[in-house]
Amino acid sequence: MIKITNLSFGYGKHKLFDSLNLSLKRGHIYGLLGMNGAGKSTLLKNIAGLAMPWSGTCVVNGGVAVKRNPSFLQELFFIPEDIYLPPVTAKQFAESTGHFYPKFEHKQFEQLLADFDIPINRSLTKLSLGQQKKAYIAFGIAANTSLLIMDEPTNGLDIPSKAQFRKLVASVLTDDRCVIISTHQVRDLDNLIDTVLVLHKNYIILNQSLDEISEKLNFGVIPANSADYIYAEQHLSGLNAITENTDNSFTKVDMELLFNAIINNNLNLITLLNKTGNEQHI
């Protein structure tokens, strides 16, 4: 669905990506994680064809992204971090804009608005910022494009809305659809994404499903005096640790701990994770 090959891009003299390679498939919800300023938004803009690569290519659905052909645009919905909506109601917005997306479903949009508790007949500009974001997320889901990109979608959402967001996005994933969600608030993607992408120091240093990660690593609290871990942080009752999964047991991936370990340049962890099939290495 998405094939990025040797992508180099930056602003001015500041290079953000250096021959970055990445392949993403349909039927997955990818979580794009990275520190502030790592370049998550910029990478998403490259995928959406909103930024011109210095070199390399970004191909989406067989077409070069930056050409932004009509067939490409019909199958892409991009929710940027900051959204600006017109002074019309959600219903009017769907009537005037929905037809750009051949698979847009008005009924689904109305149901999603109801799920998010958004009034359908109030001007979008009179909604709170969180409500506007939810309305736009609902529109993006109802557009039913094969590629849905969301840049920090949970910013501005209250806690119940974050849970609702996770539930709604998870419920609309199909084998035909690829969803990419960026965040620096790792916990917001818990129980939603199936594959983790970590963007760090110019590269995608991890592109792996949670299942694959669970096969290699265990996550959990171990005694404070234990030295048998790959990465650990202090915990009230010991150490919150990542250990090697040597006995095929299953533990839920603690994405925050994993992310912290990776950005702290934990080479043992990265080597272990990269034993098979990763895109690039530090």
Ligand SMILES: Nc1ncnc2c1ncn2[C@@H]1O[C@H](COP(=O)(O)OP(=O)(O)OP(=O)(O)O)[C@@H](O)[C@H]1O
């Ligand atoms: N239009 C621009 N012109 C110049 N520099 C930019 C522009 N947009 C982003 N940058 C810079 O590029 C770097 C990456 O920005 P980007 O917004 O892609 O990061 P991010 O990972 O999404 O960060 P955050 O988590 O804070 O949203 C930052 O150093 C930023 O200042």
